[in-house]
Amino acid sequence: MGRTSDAIAEGVSIASAAARLAVRNHILVETIARDAPFDVERFAAFAIETLEALAAEQEQAAELAQRLRKRAWGKHTDPDGTHDYRDRDMSNLRRRRRQYLGVAKALREQAADEDAVNDLVEQSRDAAWGDVEANLQRRLQAEAARPDLEDDYGQMRAARMQALVLVDLPRLAAHRRHVAAARGGAAVDSRPGRS
Template identity: 65%
Template sequence: MGRTSDAIAEGVSIASAAARLTLRNQILVEVIAHDAPFDADTFVGLAHQTIVALADEQDAAAEMVGKQRRRAWGKFSDPDGTHDYRDRDTRNLRRRQRQYRGVARELRRLADDLEALRVLIEQARESAWGDVEANLQRRLKVEAMRPDLDPDYERMRSARMQSLRLVDLPKLAAHKRQTQSPARAARAGVTDAAPARRAGGIDLSELDS
């Protein structure tokens, strides 16, 4: 069975992965299919509900194991199947119940931690855009994204624009900030007082050549 603390940590990790998958799917639906702007705050409620539901599942599993342990108490005959427990199994069943309870407790703590939920949402967003990027790369290789050969061109166009605005432009802007020297910025006439031109949360002046 292993150490209880290790089993709890593994259970929380598995549950967190399941929660990220749920959030990723919802982000794909809301942001891409419905062409809505991404706002992490709109997914906090869903993240909380998803984690609580997973904690409820762990509590239910702990209750079931508790019943199995009570039925196994005092039975010394040979079992008839995998889940036909006997008295010798009660120790492991008790440990398993503690593990389920521990996972549920940690998940409820996670559900009440706003910062942890935001991290989970950000991980789900990165996963969602990774899927979009991979899909676009596949389509580029197969069809070179020619509109006349792509039956989903119009439907996917908004997704490509979202990916450009939320992924590619911020990467390009960050790269330009890192590579542009202060002297070059001074020669370009950039001052702290100059108003920034922004679109979709991106400083457009950073993209000027």
């Protein structure tokens, strides 16, 4: 299994990546889906909660390793399955427990360190922006068709116009109705010549 410190460092790296992913997703949901402004303090609080939850998971895993070790003590028969530990597994389970507790301690220290939390939020924000930017690039490439760059522009134009009429305009109209209803006003018909 290697050195305990190496395993702890790897565990912290994996948990930090999971925390970044969770915070990034939270930023995307709050700022895009809920149209909330980016507030570092609010996202920092979420980052702390995430780190604490990941630390608690590691502590639970340490407790499980301890219980499994107690059950394994004195058993010298062949195991019945993967998680049926025996006396010969005692040192491995002890090492795992130390590793889980080491990761939990590092995560709790990170959650208590304001600079580390702010770094996590900034990295998550950058990752969220990267996702948005990549999505916009894909959409612009797909939707910004130019006749001089595409051999089949004429054939695909009809399909794009049909998609505009059948998908995009109804979606826009539904969005405008939703916004108007949320404001308490009458829905506005977005079709040409209608109001």
